[in-house]
Amino acid sequence: MRAVALGGGHGLHATLTALRRITTEVTAVVTVADDGGSSGRLRRELGLLPPGDLRQAFAAFAAEDGGTLWAQVFQHRFGGDGALAGHAVGNLLLAGLFEVLGDPVAALDEARRLIGVTGRVLPMSPEPLDIVAEVAGLDEEDETAIRRIRGQVAVASTPGRVQRISLLSSRGSGEPPRACQEAVDAVLGADVVFLGPGSWFTSVLPHLLVPELHDALVRTKATKVVILNLIPQPGETAGFSPERHLDVLFEHAPDLRVDAVIADRDSTPTPARLRRAAADLGGRAHLADIADPIVAGRHDPDALASCMREALGLTGGENSMEGQ
Template sequence: MNQVLKNKKQKIKMVVIGGGTGLPVLLTQLKKHDVDLTAIVTVADDGGSSGIIRNHVNIIPPGDIRNCLIALSDLPTIYKDIFQYRFDSKDDFFSGHAIGNLVITAIADMRGSVFEAVKLLSTMMAVNGKIYAAAEEPLTLIAEFVDGTVVRGESKIAKSRKTIDRVYVKPLDEEKEAHAAREVINSIEEADIILIGPGSLYTSILPNLMISDLGQAVLRAKAEVVYICNIMTQLGETENFSDADHVRVLHKHMQQKFINTVLVNTERVPDAVLNQQADEEYLLQVTHDFQALREEGCRVISADYLDMKNGGVYHDGSKVATEVMNLITNMPISYKYKP
């Protein structure tokens, strides 16, 4: 490792932006490394237990935050399992709800905000890092399709099976603009490296970046910005996409080429798995266009990041975390430690 890194006491400040199932997989592995880790989590989820709680209590959806708390917690497994337990009851109220979602909601009600709830739970659960909701109020994800139609609600977008032109977010009162918390902006401005993804492009990643002050903070950041590209395309979102198409969409939405480095999986997904997902979340493997990525101003790091488990296709969090740490080691000193 670079001698400067050995001698420097200050930890690398790493910010991870995303949501869905990919974010906690990566956080679980990154916390094993000696970094100052912050997770910024989407608040536009309106499906499942989170959506029901959001609609009844007018609170940001707790599901992704719950999973990040578990990912960064150093508690024994039995306590994590309790927090993650999802009721399998036929009771109209409890059915499908995770205990952790109810706990987050209750403490938010006690303390007056989800921010305070997560702060308290982070202490109680021995969380190794910081977790921030991207905004302190629930947001509606809105998609405009190339045919001019508009759909409101994250859970409805993919079901429309139309080509998306752009997405954006609005508070429940659409006359207002969405804003990120000051702590979110500060963490981005102070970051040495910003990881975006892995996660659904339109419904897990862009909902964060479309919060205007959050997105602008990413554009202003002096950090290395790394996009962890999805391994598979998704029905109703990124059908027929290459890795370069993912980056083009990000750059189009932000109106600036801001991704410095892209991590791309090049390991082949077995044919038996392709287009066999019961929930129809996946379609085919993302194709590669390294020349187009370079034209977007990106450095490309390609390797085997594939993890096949439970019949599904995932990023191997350990491999990705190791790659990120290798990237940090080789970053210019100006990225690593600013005066």
């Protein structure tokens, strides 16, 4: 089963960890709008794709393929207060490959061979992108006034209410962001595509705002599955119900239809509303106990994999799919 997972950060890590329990044919398509921390520093200083979310995907694959040392090394951050302080080893390795090879896809494929993982990691765009958000609630005198803020860190940490986002190309020409062609091909050739969980406005929705990638997600014959977050995120989705996440998804991509929506049972106070919202997008809601019982706010990979199988109608073994 050829699977594609779109997202970024810890949310994509959760999807990949669960998905690798079902199939080895997995491609991660990763957001490239990070402008904070180690990734932001490398992006500003070297003009490269921010490597942090790409690193997270490799770490997820390495851990599932038995390369626990590689996963640990890739995630290791240097301490101290010198020039390397705060940089993750994997970020520096990817940045070096980007500079030496001059092609982000070739660099990521070389990293894949170096680490020895079966999954492929691709950027959603070959160029760094900027997120611009329309935010309400930042003006004390007028709570309804809309302000525009720019940058992933600013959007993720805003005390206001994010209404809508858009993407800007780093070329600064007003042209729409370019898609990574290999990512587009992966979506069109997939049997199943997963979107989410993760930071809704900064890791999930950006994939729908790259025109070629959006069109591929609309046109693909793959089964499309949305995985919802366990808890609202302060700033980005504070006060959001599970069904509100789907409403925002539809507002940003009204032509997109999905086949299934996965949500945690305890995180869904009104299941009937979620089922109606999923039906409005063309899909069916699947509720299960998929939260980690020990670590709050994290998906349990085995439980999530089980719910994925149910949503996909998997029968007769790990790599078969009903109707295909």
